[in-house]
Amino acid sequence: IKPSGQRGRFGVDIKQPISTTLTGLVAINPDFQTIEQQVASVNLSYNEQFVEDRRPFFAEGSQFLPDYELLYTRRIGQFDSGMKVIGRQGPTSIGFLSTTARSTPTDRDTMAMSVNQASGLFSGYGVSATMDNQYGISQNRTVRTFASHGWINGDRRSTVYGVKTQSWLNDEAAGGDSDFGFSSSATNGKLRYSFLRSIMSQDFTSSLGLLFNPDRINHYSNIQLTNKLDRGPIQVYDLNAGIDIADRISTGEFFYRTYYARMSTLLRSGWSAGVNVSQGDRKQDVTNRYD
Numbered sequence: 001i002k003p004s005g006q007r008g009r010f011g012v013d014i015k016q017p018i019s020t021t022l023t024g025l026v027a028i029n030p031d032f033q034t035i036e037q038q039v040a041s042v043n044l045s046y047n048e049q050f051v052e053d054r055r056p057f058f059a060e061g062s063q064f065l066p067d068y069e070l071l072y073t074r075r076i077g078q079f080d081s082g083m084k085v086i087g088r089q090g091p092t093s094i095g096f097l098s099t100t101a102r103s104t105p106t107d108r109d110t111m112a113m114s115v116n117q118a119s120g121l122f123s124g125y126g127v128s129a130t131m132d133n134q135y136g137i138s139q140n141r142t143v144r145t146f147a148s149h150g151w152i153n154g155d156r157r158s159t160v161y162g163v164k165t166q167s168w169l170n171d172e173a174a175g176g177d178s179d180f181g182f183s184s185s186a187t188n189g190k191l192r193y194s195f196l197r198s199i200m201s202q203d204f205t206s207s208l209g210l211l212f213n214p215d216r217i218n219h220y221s222n223i224q225l226t227n228k229l230d231r232g233p234i235q236v237y238d239l240n241a242g243i244d245i246a247d248r249i250s251t252g253e254f255f256y257r258t259y260y261a262r263m264s265t266l267l268r269s270g271w272s273a274g275v276n277v278s279q280g281d282r283k284q285d286v287t288n289r290y291d
Helices: none
Strands: 012-017 021-027 079-091 092-101 108-119 125-136 138-153 154-170 173-184 194-199 216-228 233-249 254-267 270-280
Touching: 216 254
Parallel strands: none
Antiparallel strands: 012 021, 021 079, 079 092, 092 108, 108 125, 125 138, 138 154, 154 173, 173 194, 194 216, 216 233, 233 254, 254 270
């Protein structure tokens, strides 16, 4: 303790290569007060706004960790010690993060991990998991599995994929989500299209994550046409249109729908122009679904 009565804090950050493609990081008593945080813009949507986490311990190698639905690192405040391992080992990508807090008002341990295995050029599978133990308050766990299979037929590449997630709250099974999608792309001047069926239950609990529009089943479709021209005043044009429709799972009632169409062109003279048209409506209750 300093003579003025102010408390001193000693911190250490260690970064150690485990191999040529794996890196380990350790942080003890990190000081995030000097990190410039991104300022959130005015949010007029129905969901909490995603804001990038610029704290180096969380930002570095974030692509190897679970996605924002399971791990939104801004949910983790000040901690006493943390460890992270990120990188690739052959066809396997690995991400692991854990933090411990004992000097905060609530003792808290967090953990997140993700292991993804590539299978060929266009296929893969993996598992992600998180744990958030706030002692005396709650314990939340999530596990997500996914798999994708891709193939090439002529000049067209297609992929089918599936995702399944389960959550637990205080050792009791809670809700989850599931996705099933298909996408197909081809060479210049040919249609690209994608379809997605997504379900997220009302009781899906992810205390470390950021969830958008729970209690819904939605169907999304998109088509796109991009063409690069060798002659004429137009160098590139892009056409994009889609629809997203959702119903409430709990009641079966209408939730929201959105239609959109976009067009952009790039002229050889360097000029560009674009048009974006969208329309949608939504039935929203007054319940605030995020903290």
